[in-house]
Amino acid sequence: MSGQTLYDKLWQSHLVHTEADGSALLYIDRHLVHEVTSPQAFEGLRLAGRKPWRAAAAVAVPDHNVPTTHRAEGIVDPVSRLQVDTLDQNCAEFGIVEFKMNDVRQGIVHVIGPEQGLTLPGMTVVCGDSHTSTHGAFGALAFGIGTSEVEHVMATQCLMTKKSKAMRVLVEGELGEGVTAKDVALAIIGAIGTAGGTGYAIEFAGSAIRGLSMEGRMTLCNMAIEAGARAGMVAVDEKTIAYVQGRPAAPTGAMWDQAVAWWHTLVSDDDAVFDREVNLAAADILPQVTWGTSPEMVVAVTGRVPDPANAPNEVKRHDWERALAYMGLAANTPIEQIVVDKVFIGSCTNSRIEDLRAAAAVIKGRKKAANVKLAMVVPGSGLVKQQAEQEGLDKLFVDAGFEWRDPGCSMCLAMNADRLEPGERCAATSNRNFEGRQGQGGRTHLVSPAMAAAAALAGHFVDVREF
Amino acid sequence: MEESKLMRAFTLLDGLVVPLDRANVDTDAIIPKQFLKSIKRSGFGPNLFDEWRYLDHGEPGQDNSGRPLNSDFVLNQPRYQGAQVLLARENFGCGSSREHAPWALEDYGMRAIIAPSFADIFYNNCFKNGLLPIVLDAAVVDQLFKETAAAEGYRLHIDLTAQTVTTPAGATFKFEVDAHRKYCLLNGLDDIGLTLQHVAEIRAYEAQRKQTAPWLFT
Numbered sequence: 001m002s003g004q005t006l007y008d009k010l011w012q013s014h015l016v017h018t019e020a021d022g023s024a025l026l027y028i029d030r031h032l033v034h035e036v037t038s039p040q041a042f043e044g045l046r047l048a049g050r051k052p053w054r055a056a057a058a059v060a061v062p063d064h065n066v067p068t069t070h071r072a073e074g075i076v077d078p079v080s081r082l083q084v085d086t087l088d089q090n091c092a093e094f095g096i097v098e099f100k101m102n103d104v105r106q107g108i109v110h111v112i113g114p115e116q117g118l119t120l121p122g123m124t125v126v127c128g129d130s131h132t133s134t135h136g137a138f139g140a141l142a143f144g145i146g147t148s149e150v151e152h153v154m155a156t157q158c159l160m161t162k163k164s165k166a167m168r169v170l171v172e173g174e175l176g177e178g179v180t181a182k183d184v185a186l187a188i189i190g191a192i193g194t195a196g197g198t199g200y201a202i203e204f205a206g207s208a209i210r211g212l213s214m215e216g217r218m219t220l221c222n223m224a225i226e227a228g229a230r231a232g233m234v235a236v237d238e239k240t241i242a243y244v245q246g247r248p249a250a251p252t253g254a255m256w257d258q259a260v261a262w263w264h265t266l267v268s269d270d271d272a273v274f275d276r277e278v279n280l281a282a283a284d285i286l287p288q289v290t291w292g293t294s295p296e297m298v299v300a301v302t303g304r305v306p307d308p309a310n311a312p313n314e315v316k317r318h319d320w321e322r323a324l325a326y327m328g329l330a331a332n333t334p335i336e337q338i339v340v341d342k343v344f345i346g347s348c349t350n351s352r353i354e355d356l357r358a359a360a361a362v363i364k365g366r367k368k369a370a371n372v373k374l375a376m377v378v379p380g381s382g383l384v385k386q387q388a389e390q391e392g393l394d395k396l397f398v399d400a401g402f403e404w405r406d407p408g409c410s411m412c413l414a415m416n417a418d419r420l421e422p423g424e425r426c427a428a429t430s431n432r433n434f435e436g437r438q439g440q441g442g443r444t445h446l447v448s449p450a451m452a453a454a455a456a457l458a459g460h461f462v463d464v465r466e467f
Numbered sequence: 468m469e470e471s472k473l474m475r476a477f478t479l480l481d482g483l484v485v486p487l488d489r490a491n492v493d494t495d496a497i498i499p500k501q502f503l504k505s506i507k508r509s510g511f512g513p514n515l516f517d518e519w520r521y522l523d524h525g526e527p528g529q530d531n532s533g534r535p536l537n538s539d540f541v542l543n544q545p546r547y548q549g550a551q552v553l554l555a556r557e558n559f560g561c562g563s564s565r566e567h568a569p570w571a572l573e574d575y576g577m578r579a580i581i582a583p584s585f586a587d588i589f590y591n592n593c594f595k596n597g598l599l600p601i602v603l604d605a606a607v608v609d610q611l612f613k614e615t616a617a618a619e620g621y622r623l624h625i626d627l628t629a630q631t632v633t634t635p636a637g638a639t640f641k642f643e644v645d646a647h648r649k650y651c652l653l654n655g656l657d658d659i660g661l662t663l664q665h666v667a668e669i670r671a672y673e674a675q676r677k678q679t680a681p682w683l684f685t
Binding site for chain 1: 488489490491493495496499500501503504505506507508518524527528556557558561562563564565566569584585586587588591592595596645646647648657658659661662663665668669672673676679680681682683684685
């Protein structure tokens with residue numbers, strides 16, 4: 001019999017019950033909650049007279065609706081305010097710990113979980129949010145769920161689910177200068193497509209992945225969902241353990257030693273068999289820029305907008321034509337000639353301290369281009385913001401003409417006041433370039449933090465390696 | 468044993484088909500973000516595909532009846548009014564996990580969606596809301612697109628018990644569905660009640676886990 005994958009080990013260690021058809025009850029260790037996908041779940045509990053099975057397993061934070069300016073004045077939009085107030089009330093009623101809007105620990109749910117040590121190796125982590133895959137960076141089984149499942153986990157601490165197939169994406173070699181985890185994520189999505197990972201849990205492995213920092217691994221796992229996979233993960237190594245140690249919710253003393261001993265086993269066995277293997281050479285990956293309305297519509301910064309005439313089939317040709325029309329781009333335009341109106345550095349993909357450092361390093365005392373109407377930096381959490389300010393990064397950004405904001409999801413999905421106007425073009429470090437994602441009619445190009453900063457300075461996309 | 472609350476059961480459907488000829492339709496398109504601010508579970512139907520369906524910008528709480536319609540959008544065409552079966556292309560429902568997407572489809576009146584593939588989270592969310600996602604071969608879906616375009620009033624007969632889709636000409640296509648999901652959908656059962664039948668097993672798991680991984684329970 002062949003060995004086990006990391007996914008097998010995580011699955012098996014959380015199995016409560018298996019049905020004849022393979023459906024299984026999986027025990028959930030950590031349940032992260034935000035204001036958008038939880039109100040109907042709490043309402044369901046209330047209507048059924050149910051209590052949380054284990055309230056201590058859940059932690060809540062408002063992030064999607066929160067303003068990124070003048071926060072002390074509260075939320076202006078009454079609909080957004082009601083949703084955040086409802087979270088506060090539900091957490092108080094059901095006894096769930098919440099980091100409220102003005103708590104320094106508040107931030108994007110996928111940033112604060114790891115930051116607080118609420119995300120630990122070997123855990124099952126769920127949240128009513130597709131980017132829950134982020135937490136797989138810790139050798140955890142982490143995936144997004146719908147609101148009915150939020151209610152189900154609250155009521156039972158379990159999920160009824162079915163095992164996915166296992167895919168391994170191996171990236172071997174060393175990444176070039178200026179090439180980041182974001183570029184690796186986009187290159188993988190470009191290679192396998194946005195449905196390439198559907199039905200799979202992806203393990204990212206190989207020397208280039210081991211070489212990534214924990215924050216880089218979070219960026220990569222974050223975008224597993226953009227490759228179609230509910231869960232992405234990276235095996236535990238010394239970097240994982242070093243990152244977790246000393247976090248507020250991490251174990252200590254004898255329990256720490258016991259935990260570390262188990263965490264060391266959270267790797268795929270040498271003889272483990274995957275249902276699908278994908279190989280990429282790190283050296284082939286260049287800084288990436290998306291040109292269309294799906295994350296798989298991506299090319300290297302050195303490339304050009306593709307020509308629908310060269311699409312592999314009719315459905316794709318149709319999609320490319322529609323994407324070019326929506327994006328206001330002509331086929332064969334060099335990427336470096338695309339001019340941007342706004343720049344957004346933030347989101348659960350790229351708003352951690354290393355992301356902000358990478359963007360700040362590009363700025364080096366330069367100024368934002370005159371044609372860029374707005375360049376904004378939205379840290380992932382209050383603590384990331386504090387750290388950046390201690391390092392003086394805020395001053396670098398402000399001096400270059402960027403806005404330095406308060407933490408939240410912000411213009412990744414524009415549920416708060418931060419959004420694109422129709423026709424505006426944005427270099428964004430977020431994860432989705434869908435039509436209307438950053439505001440109705442807005443045009444999004446996904447890039448790394450360094451590439452976004454460079455675009456802000458040049459006023460158009462540029463190859464950060466030559467900038 | 469705890470009673471399961473009921474959602475709408477799905478057994479048989481003879482439904483008018485509307486074709487949405489785009490791949491990778493994401494949940495942001497199905498229901499745009501501004502409508503996610505609602506704390507309710509119902510009322511999303513008028514804003515299904517809001518940015519494609521209307522020519523103006525929609526906001527929650529607005530009266531949608533007077534808004535200018537995009538007559539090019541398939542859902543607005545007279546021949547597709549009352550559609551209950553959405554015919555779609557690959558990777559339908561990708562992106563955000565928002566269950567507001569199936570809520571909006573269900574509230575609009577859709578009962579089934581046929582596509583060559585669905586995004587995992589969306590697929591799962593459908594079953595919690597009495598909505599049946601059906602995967603058929605890309606070539607079959609392509610054929611159904613052609614037949615729908617060719618015949619006004621084109622309907623499909625869907626039988627969940629037999630797991631079949633039948634065309635007006637009598638061609639029958641079999642589809643797969645997990646036994647557990649099928650059982651819940653046929654009976655309109657939500658699965659919290661079913662899971663709570665396993666309380667003893669959950670408690671036994673927790674007791675064992677507290678021994679082997681006590682840090683998870685501090």
